[in-house]
Amino acid sequence: MAQVSIVFYSGYGHTKVQAEAVADGAKSIDGTDVHVFQIDEDGNWADDMFDKLTASDAIIYGSPTYMGGPAWQFKKFADASSKLWFEQKLKDKLAAGFTISASTIGDKPETLNYFFTLSQQHSQIWIGTGLMPNNDSKATRDDANWIGSFSGATAIARSDLPPEEMPNAGDIELAKALGR
Numbered sequence: 001m002a003q004v005s006i007v008f009y010s011g012y013g014h015t016k017v018q019a020e021a022v023a024d025g026a027k028s029i030d031g032t033d034v035h036v037f038q039i040d041e042d043g044n045w046a047d048d049m050f051d052k053l054t055a056s057d058a059i060i061y062g063s064p065t066y067m068g069g070p071a072w073q074f075k076k077f078a079d080a081s082s083k084l085w086f087e088q089k090l091k092d093k094l095a096a097g098f099t100i101s102a103s104t105i106g107d108k109p110e111t112l113n114y115f116f117t118l119s120q121q122h123s124q125i126w127i128g129t130g131l132m133p134n135n136d137s138k139a140t141r142d143d144a145n146w147i148g149s150f151s152g153a154t155a156i157a158r159s160d161l162p163p164e165e166m167p168n169a170g171d172i173e174l175a176k177a178l179g180r
Contacts, residue, residue, distance in 0.1 A: 002032045004179075005053050008062030009039040009073040013163035014100050015064045018155055021172045022060055022098060025179025043076035050084060058094035060178070061118065065101040065111040078118050085122055095119035096127050096178055098153035100167060112152040129153060129178055134170070144173035153178040 004026045010016035019036060026034045035056070037049045053059055063070035070078075084090050097115030099108050119126050133148035140146065147154050155171035157163070167175075 003056040004032055004058045005035045005056040006060045007037045009071045011064050011071060014157035015062055017163045017167060018098050018100055018175045019062050021175035022179040025176035028180060039073045039077055043073040054089045056093060061097040061115040063099060063111060065099045065106050065108045068107040068110050070111050070114050088123055090122035090124055093124050094127055095124035096152060098175055098178060100155040100157050102157060102159040104156060108154045131177055142169040144170050144177060146170045
């Protein structure tokens with residue numbers, strides 16, 4: 001049975017919607033056991049998280065993009081993961097990432113690059129979305145990868161809309177595809 005862990009922080013609930021879609025995508029593969037770990041507002045996580053990460057075959061990182069990078073709560077986790085790094089306990093595990101911001105670009109690539117760098121420090125194997133962009137004249141926001149993200153799943157959540165309204169269907173489908 002494949003073990004997939006998703007580690008994320010969500011400030012307003014939009015990233016949690018994305019994380020749930022990533023989990024749904026991973027769960028759609030027979031024989032996959034999925035563990036979802038949400039970092040709380042104070043930057044804390046479940047006591048057994050590092051043990052589960054060590055036992056996982058794949059780890060998917062998620063955070064909203066705030067001020068050009070991941071939220072401090074996620075960074076607190078990343079810094080604490082140095083104990084796993086020292087013993088290379090995440091070596092050769094698959095890694096991926098997802099992020100969301102209120103703007104179309106919103107420096108989301110910087111957050112994905114942060115996740116990539118973290119994964120490389122842990123000697124993990126990075127995977128991207130594997131999807132071509134939906135960028136022809138018929139494409140809409142409800143098409144998967146309408147933004148054209150290759151290195152990870154990205155999404156938009158307008159700052160005045162609740163998680164029940166955004167991210168949109170295309171961004172949710174991209175997150176599911178990343179999980180698969």
